[in-house]
Amino acid sequence: MKIKEVADLVGISVRTLHHYDEIGLLTPEKTTEAGYRIYSKENLELLQQILFFRELGFPLKKIKEIIHAPTFDKEEALKMHRSRLLNKKDQIDQLISTIDKTLLTMKGEMDMSDKEKFSGFDFSNNPYEEEARQRWGDKALDDANEKLKSKSTEELKEFQDKFNDIYRKLAEIRHEAPDSDIAQARIHDWFVFLNAFGNYSKEAFKGLGEMYVYDERFTKNIDQFGEGLAVFMRDAMAIYADRLGEEE
Template sequence: MKVKEVADLVCISVRTLHHYDEIGLLTPDEVTEAGYRIYSEENLENLQQILFFRELGFPLKRIKEIIHDPSFNKTEALELHKSMLMKKQEQLNQLIDTIDKTLLNMKGERQMSDKEKFAGFDFSSNPYEAEARERWGNKAVDDANTKLNEKSQKEMRQFQEAFNETFRSLAEVRHEDPTAAISQERIHEWYVLLNSFGNYSKKAFKGLGEMYIADERFTKNIDQFGEGLAVFMRDAMAVYAEGLKK
């Protein structure tokens, strides 16, 4: 299919498809001598995945990393999309119900409790913890939370300073190759620190590094210690995790 045909089919703009091509997110399998982009069936399947991720709020940069990863599994991704969308649907249904009850309350047709007024709103969950539990199970997260809860305020301040010091140490070498000895030495210190209150396997450690880039808030907090630190840590943590396998 030509780019205009794909755009009309999916109800997105031609410019959006051009942008996806320019950033290497979705490159058509063929470009004619006249410069026309031709999209294959596989291209359309990949576009579907991209749009599912977009619907769930993933940034384009993160989507590119996910779908271009050699370990990316389309079937597994679709099952995850379905699960997340069903949870989103459940929350939206509850919010719609809250709106209906509120309208009736405003018309004087029913009384609404304070609790009912806020049914469907949920800002209490920790997205990082939720993803950690989803990917690696409850034990590592529960162990980490238990150890943190047992610490005194003084210990927590000392622990936070140790975190900051390690970030500063890593920021000093963030322009080095992630595979360099100095980079791996500093990342080892980070691994040891994390495991002083948790139980991070090589898979969990690598996944944690990926989350530093997956969520822009995480990236922003880490990059306060030096621009590009989050990306460097992700790459160095992946190298370190591979080394742990040997």
């Protein structure tokens, strides 16, 4: 579809689609020699995701980080959108009820308590944004990369040596059960190592493990230490993260 057709179908402006392209949020499948942007079915599916995130109050920068993360799962995102929109619907119903009661109070037909006057208002931060960022975002990776940039050549070599040592030790036991004591002990070393220069919550740690298998670039690099290591680490990291949650 051409850009004007997409704009008419969705009900947004051509200028908005131009902006999405310019910032790398939604890039058309191709651009003709004449300069016409052509959108594919996959582009439309991604646009739908973008608009759901926008409906839930996400800024464009956050949406771009999330939908282009290697671990982003479209089906899971749709389920989460549905859940949050139902919550939003409940809040809107509460606000409508507050308005109706206020009108009745103004007419002298009922009395509202001070608490009832503010029922339905919610000024807290968007919890879904943090949930999505942890699930699909790459904030932990961004933070880690920034810290690495500040290290000296000697510190970077020490980091690389430690990194390789942990991976070799994990590769040695990759045929063990991911929930075995030795597997969990060595995954603990990995968790501690990552948090020495990054900021990995249990959710981010688990998401990182999923990315090891989801993104073939990670899988290829990790499996250089031993075939099947990426899958083993993903499973062991998930178990470790779940156990951390149980301890809280």
